[in-house]
Amino acid sequence: MELTINVEYEQILKLAKQLPAAKIIQLKSDLNTDFIENKAEKEISDFQRFLLSGPVMTDDQLKDFKQNRESWNVWRKK
Template sequence: MELTLELGYEQIWELVKQLPTAQQVKLKKDLEQATTKTSLSDFQKVLLNGPVMTDEGFEEVKKTRQQLNKRWKMS
């Protein structure tokens, strides 16, 4: 047997306010952990799927930076 409830935010908020303080604290902690886990995993996916610079590309950036620094000092 399954029971489905459709509650709005205000109804849920009123129920949460009726919880004992210890359970409110636990609920807050659980919500923060759930949000953090989701955010971190999404962020990790972005990092893992992002572009990667090759060693050659990095060396080219370093060389260009050195050349720009020399020109900047000469001005």
């Protein structure tokens, strides 16, 4: 059985500040960097979602782009 509660960040912070120092240290160690990084890997930020929804070049467009870039580079060096 799973129970989900909607609690605002400010409420969690207020409760955490009421803990004794030893429990705060324990909480910090439980929420170590590995835990946070693993959690962050699973979540996609708005910016990442924006980038992933952007246009993508086809192979032909990429080939044309590279050829154009080479032509521009030659032209600029003259």
